[in-house]
Amino acid sequence: MPQLPDSNAMLNPTSLSGAIDAKRADLIELTRDLIRIPTRNPPGDCYRDICDFLDKRLSHHGFETKLIRAHETPGDSDKYPRWNIVARREGARSGDCVHFNSHTDVVEVGRGWTMDPFGGAEKDGKIYGRGACDMKGGLAASIIACEAFIETHPDFAGAIEISGTADEESGGYGGVAYLAEEGYFDPARVQHVIIPEPLNKDRICLGHRGGWWAEIETRGEIAHGSMPFLGDCAVRHMGAVLSEFEDKLFPAMAARHTDMPVVPDGARQSTMNINSIHGGQPEFAPGDTSLPAHCVPDSCRIVIDRRFLLEEPLDQVRSEVTDLLEGLKANRTDFEYELTELNAVLPSMTDRDAPVVRTVAKAIEDVMGKPPEYVASPGTYDQKHIDRIGKLKNCIAYGPGILELAHKPDEYVGIDDMVDSAKVMGRALETLLLPQD
Numbered sequence: 001m002p003q004l005p006d007s008n009a010m011l012n013p014t015s016l017s018g019a020i021d022a023k024r025a026d027l028i029e030l031t032r033d034l035i036r037i038p039t040r041n042p043p044g045d046c047y048r049d050i051c052d053f054l055d056k057r058l059s060h061h062g063f064e065t066k067l068i069r070a071h072e073t074p075g076d077s078d079k080y081p082r083w084n085i086v087a088r089r090e091g092a093r094s095g096d097c098v099h100f101n102s103h104t105d106v107v108e109v110g111r112g113w114t115m116d117p118f119g120g121a122e123k124d125g126k127i128y129g130r131g132a133c134d135m136k137g138g139l140a141a142s143i144i145a146c147e148a149f150i151e152t153h154p155d156f157a158g159a160i161e162i163s164g165t166a167d168e169e170s171g172g173y174g175g176v177a178y179l180a181e182e183g184y185f186d187p188a189r190v191q192h193v194i195i196p197e198p199l200n201k202d203r204i205c206l207g208h209r210g211g212w213w214a215e216i217e218t219r220g221e222i223a224h225g226s227m228p229f230l231g232d233c234a235v236r237h238m239g240a241v242l243s244e245f246e247d248k249l250f251p252a253m254a255a256r257h258t259d260m261p262v263v264p265d266g267a268r269q270s271t272m273n274i275n276s277i278h279g280g281q282p283e284f285a286p287g288d289t290s291l292p293a294h295c296v297p298d299s300c301r302i303v304i305d306r307r308f309l310l311e312e313p314l315d316q317v318r319s320e321v322t323d324l325l326e327g328l329k330a331n332r333t334d335f336e337y338e339l340t341e342l343n344a345v346l347p348s349m350t351d352r353d354a355p356v357v358r359t360v361a362k363a364i365e366d367v368m369g370k371p372p373e374y375v376a377s378p379g380t381y382d383q384k385h386i387d388r389i390g391k392l393k394n395c396i397a398y399g400p401g402i403l404e405l406a407h408k409p410d411e412y413v414g415i416d417d418m419v420d421s422a423k424v425m426g427r428a429l430e431t432l433l434l435p436q437d
């Protein structure tokens with residue numbers, strides 16, 4: 001783990017803070033420009049466009065850039081290539097490298113918007129759009145922080161990196177996971193990572209819960225719907241699975257609490273979402289006026305999304321579900337099932353004493369005048385790949401925006417929040433990259 005210099009000297013913070021204030025209009029325009037590139041995922045639209053945009057911007061500010069396509073990762077195709085950018089600015093002498101990682105993708109728009117989701121409108125001190133808070137506002141704030149820092153302290157030591165990565169919203173395999181596999185997060189080249197996800201400007205996010213996703217299929221036998229006794233209804237079997245979950249699994253999870261500082265409070269325990277359910281004939285397309293054929297369904301599938309705690313081993317999370325299914329198989333006539341694991345992500349937590357945590361905590365105190373709140377995220381984000389694949393533990397999420405607005409209609413980011421968090425990021429760079437003598 002890299003050494004943390006003592007931050008006794010104030011290192012002339014007012015000039016950097018002033019430089020960031022002077023870039024307020026630039027920060028606003030940059031955020032709006034980023035929102036106007038509709039990087040929807042799925043399918044993974046405009047990844048190259050946003051990388052080209054960032055390439056132009058960061059090259060202009062002295063960064064050396066690399067555009068990296070994550071070939072053959074999930075969703076990568078010639079139509080929807082998974083493009084990433086890593087930009088690096090070397091300092092005047094050797095030292096640590098501080099890396100800001102933002103995902104460039106945004107989730108689908110959904111219903112309920114009153115603003116243009118890709119218009120980037122500015123109104124009452126806020127910028128609106130899909131991805132405004134999650135996380136183009138954070139990306140813009142980190143870029144402004146780095147540019148202001150470089151202008152204020154051109155003689156800085158070490159290096160600064162900014163990456164814009166694909167597919168975080170779908171697991172990060174074509175983004176940070178790929179870069180980590182390629183060595184970009186090797187602790188020998190990067191020592192501190194800040195991910196400007198929308199966790200609020202006065203909170204440090206140390207990590208996240210784990211996730212386990214699986215599909216369960218129950219099997220039956222097709223027959224005429226007027227004589228269901230001649231078949232075997234897979235949906236009724238799934239009903240039995242769901243009752244087991246209601247009677248046993250949900251109460252067991254609700255009783256299990258964590259020492260992780262997960263927010264909101266409801267997520268400070270194990271949870272499970274039933275993501276989807278489908279049994280029988282395919283759903284009709286909207287507008288199709290056909291009537292259903294009368295059949296007993298021979299298959300029913302659900303997808304479960306189980307979020308688990310640092311205190312719960314993944315094996316236990318799995319066996320808790322499979323034990324219930326095996327119990328049904330032993331006791332329920334003709335019960336057949338298949339479970340397919342779709343994905344598993346272990347929980348991740350950075351130590352509170354890690355250099356990047358202590359540095360950003362001090363920076364929040366300097367800028368906001370009060371100590372930070374430490375939190376952990378209910379959902380996973382790219383820290384998992386930096387931790388597990390990159391083996392780099394000195395990583396946090398810190399950025400502007402209100403977590404609860406992520407993925408919602410009329411998503412926005414507050415301009416003052418972006419400015420304040422840019423000052424915190426800049427202050428952290430001063431602590432980590434300026435000679436301390």
Ligand SMILES: [Zn+2]
Pocket residue numbers: 103134135168197198381
């Ligand atoms: Zn995000």
